[in-house]
Amino acid sequence: MRRFADRARSPPPQSFATDEDVMTSRTDSKSPGTSVVELDDDSRNAVSAAIESAAALPGALLPILHGIQDALGFVPPAAVPMVAGALNLSRAEVHGVISFYHHFRSTPPGRHVLGLCRAEACQAMGARALEAHVRRRLGIGFNETTADGAVTLEAVYCLGNCACAPSALLDGEVRGRISIEMIDRLIDSCGKQP
Numbered sequence: 001m002r003r004f005a006d007r008a009r010s011p012p013p014q015s016f017a018t019d020e021d022v023m024t025s026r027t028d029s030k031s032p033g034t035s036v037v038e039l040d041d042d043s044r045n046a047v048s049a050a051i052e053s054a055a056a057l058p059g060a061l062l063p064i065l066h067g068i069q070d071a072l073g074f075v076p077p078a079a080v081p082m083v084a085g086a087l088n089l090s091r092a093e094v095h096g097v098i099s100f101y102h103h104f105r106s107t108p109p110g111r112h113v114l115g116l117c118r119a120e121a122c123q124a125m126g127a128r129a130l131e132a133h134v135r136r137r138l139g140i141g142f143n144e145t146t147a148d149g150a151v152t153l154e155a156v157y158c159l160g161n162c163a164c165a166p167s168a169l170l171d172g173e174v175r176g177r178i179s180i181e182m183i184d185r186l187i188d189s190c191g192k193q194p
């Protein structure tokens, strides 16, 4: 699914915060913070399934996190200790990877997820103006969700659709040659009226 954003980034830093840092940080929206909401049974089972399906793979952490987000729409902070325990990592190491990659969310997304490509080819074809229009229209910035829960806006970095720039990703589907009128129609289709 939406794994494009990962490609444009370097590997995560080798030095991670300590577990104590993770549990006390309040400034990072992806931080587990001090009040971690317990997983319900279905979510716990989904996390366990993602762990079981990928734990034996080399570099299992990323496939597991992708599996959790594909199943639940985000990586709940309460999943971090489960993943850490399964891979014999610290919670800080798992949290460090979640924080590093834009792709991973620590809070549930809106009913629709709209990604706008901010990479070079799309920028050259008017993505900045498109981005400004969408932010104005939705009244939110990147990694935010409209108050009615209809749309989460995310930045993505090259969808492999440069020939049809500017590009967007709506609920995992790549759209190309996006104009202001087209993005307005896409937003309307999400149930978000002007």
Ligand code: FES
Binding pocket: 117, 118, 119, 120, 121, 122, 123, 157, 158, 159, 160, 161, 162, 165, 166, 167
């Ligand atoms: S730069 Fe936007 S799709 Fe490649």
